[in-house]
Amino acid sequence: MTQEQAGTREIAFVAFEGLTPLDLVGPLQAFTVLELFNPQYKAVVVAETLEPLGTDGPLKLVADKTFEQVPSPYALMIPGGAAPAMKAMSNESLLTYIRKAGTSAEIVTSTCTGALILAAAGVLEGRKATTHWAFSKQLERMGVEYVPDRWVEDGKFTSSAGIAAGLDMALDVIGKLVGEATARQVQLMLEYDPQPPLGAIDWDQIDRNMLDPVVDGWIREGLAERPDLVSRLVTQTS
Amino acid sequence: MTQEQAGTREIAFVAFEGLTPLDLVGPLQAFTVLELFNPQYKAVVVAETLEPLGTDGPLKLVADKTFEQVPSPYALMIPGGAAPAMKAMSNESLLTYIRKAGTSAEIVTSTCTGALILAAAGVLEGRKATTHWAFSKQLERMGVEYVPDRWVEDGKFTSSAGIAAGLDMALDVIGKLVGEATARQVQLMLEYDPQPPLGAIDWDQIDRNMLDPVVDGWIREGLAERPDLVSRLVTQTS
Numbered sequence: 001m002t003q004e005q006a007g008t009r010e011i012a013f014v015a016f017e018g019l020t021p022l023d024l025v026g027p028l029q030a031f032t033v034l035e036l037f038n039p040q041y042k043a044v045v046v047a048e049t050l051e052p053l054g055t056d057g058p059l060k061l062v063a064d065k066t067f068e069q070v071p072s073p074y075a076l077m078i079p080g081g082a083a084p085a086m087k088a089m090s091n092e093s094l095l096t097y098i099r100k101a102g103t104s105a106e107i108v109t110s111t112c113t114g115a116l117i118l119a120a121a122g123v124l125e126g127r128k129a130t131t132h133w134a135f136s137k138q139l140e141r142m143g144v145e146y147v148p149d150r151w152v153e154d155g156k157f158t159s160s161a162g163i164a165a166g167l168d169m170a171l172d173v174i175g176k177l178v179g180e181a182t183a184r185q186v187q188l189m190l191e192y193d194p195q196p197p198l199g200a201i202d203w204d205q206i207d208r209n210m211l212d213p214v215v216d217g218w219i220r221e222g223l224a225e226r227p228d229l230v231s232r233l234v235t236q237t238s
Numbered sequence: 239m240t241q242e243q244a245g246t247r248e249i250a251f252v253a254f255e256g257l258t259p260l261d262l263v264g265p266l267q268a269f270t271v272l273e274l275f276n277p278q279y280k281a282v283v284v285a286e287t288l289e290p291l292g293t294d295g296p297l298k299l300v301a302d303k304t305f306e307q308v309p310s311p312y313a314l315m316i317p318g319g320a321a322p323a324m325k326a327m328s329n330e331s332l333l334t335y336i337r338k339a340g341t342s343a344e345i346v347t348s349t350c351t352g353a354l355i356l357a358a359a360g361v362l363e364g365r366k367a368t369t370h371w372a373f374s375k376q377l378e379r380m381g382v383e384y385v386p387d388r389w390v391e392d393g394k395f396t397s398s399a400g401i402a403a404g405l406d407m408a409l410d411v412i413g414k415l416v417g418e419a420t421a422r423q424v425q426l427m428l429e430y431d432p433q434p435p436l437g438a439i440d441w442d443q444i445d446r447n448m449l450d451p452v453v454d455g456w457i458r459e460g461l462a463e464r465p466d467l468v469s470r471l472v473t474q475t476s
Contacts, residue, residue: 013296057281058283167432190402191401193441194432
């Protein structure tokens with residue numbers, strides 16, 4: 001923890017075209033609230049440019065810093081998405097930033113298919129991680145050991161499962177950084193007292209392969225210019 | 239349900255300067271996924287202009303439609319925030335849109351202090367609703383009966399508690415619109431199987447008045463130009 005005495009700790013949330021906004025905004029909101037209690041932590045949203053970025057829905061996002069402006073964040077948070085996250089796996093500017101900033105960062109996290117982007121950057125090889133349930137095989141095909149947990153910590157890497165899992169992971173990371181008491185205050189401010197109206201997901205009823213054709217489509221769409229990655233990742237090679 | 243046969247149902251998420259992004263993005267992500275299963279539902283993000291809007295953190299958001307472009311959405315979703323949501327309570331352009339679009343909409347929802355904005359628009363008077371736990375008295379002072387539930391349905395209005403509660407509410411609304419089976423599919427795609435690392439909030443330990451000085455500060459900051467609303471809403475009138 002060499003930055004312990006260095007003052008501000010930047011928590012860099014990486015944005016890219018087409019991302020799934022809840023992957024980013026769930027953890028970001030937790031760290032935004034953390035700043036109220038502990039201003040040492042400073043959330044930033046970084047992207048290649050400060051132009052508006054499309055998402056998987058009708059919203060556009062604008063980062064507040066470019067990659068160049070945040071070369072050495074304390075923590076790096078990578079969201080995911082569908083086809084655009086597959087495309088991000090071949091975005092050299094993004095991958096270069098992840099490699100550099102990820103090397104100096106004390107903490108690197110992913111939400112959803114953000115784990116695949118970390119894997120594409122080459123920083124997860126041989127590690128245990130998780131991702132969205134529909135992408136378990138793709139993570140394994142990138143040389144990562146898939147663990148079907150809500151979030152998985154392996155060294156400085158903490159990955160979370162799909163989309164909504166990012167908030168659980170963020171609160172766990174916050175608890176480890178600043179202690180349970182502050183993490184509870186953040187949870188209370190967020191009023192994160194979940195009551196899914198239909199209850200929890202019954203995993204015994206879920207076939208993690210059921211979206212294979214859809215996932216294959218996203219891979220082919222996002223990685224059209226990288227046939228090597230397409231053939232490595234798709235399930236049906238027809 | 240007069241729009242039943244009319245084809246597309248626009249779900250309008252209202253954005254304003256300084257909002258709490260998770261209030262908007264939680265429900266938006268659920269409706270974005272719903273479109274994959276039922277394209278009749280079309281999420282849109284509406285704002286006064288299409289300029290980037292600040293949030294309570296480092297992220298900026300850009301709406302895809304102006305208020306004028308979405309005069310009669312099927313549903314209207316209002317996020318909240320801290321001082322900027324108080325300011326929104328005096329934003330006549332926003333309130334006028336909420337009154338007009340809210341009158342024709344079949345469903346009107348709020349997350350967090352969005353309920354106070356609905357109240358300021360005059361559409362919640364005499365109704366039951368909920369809001370962020372720290373704003374219960376302020377909601378009552380706007381003539382609304384506060385109910386400390388995760389979400390509260392009263393006629394066509396469904397309000398949810400603070401920030402993270404919007405996703406629970408959105409899944410409930412989706413279940414009522416399209417049935418439990420599709421709502422479960424949306425929940426599964428979102429991987430919303432919450433596991434807060436420190437467990438649920440223990441409400442027996444929480445004093446809902448403990449943030450009164452902070453809330454008063456947000457009211458005075460956001461409503462500096464509306465002393466009438468400040469004196470109606472603050473707890474300490476010193």
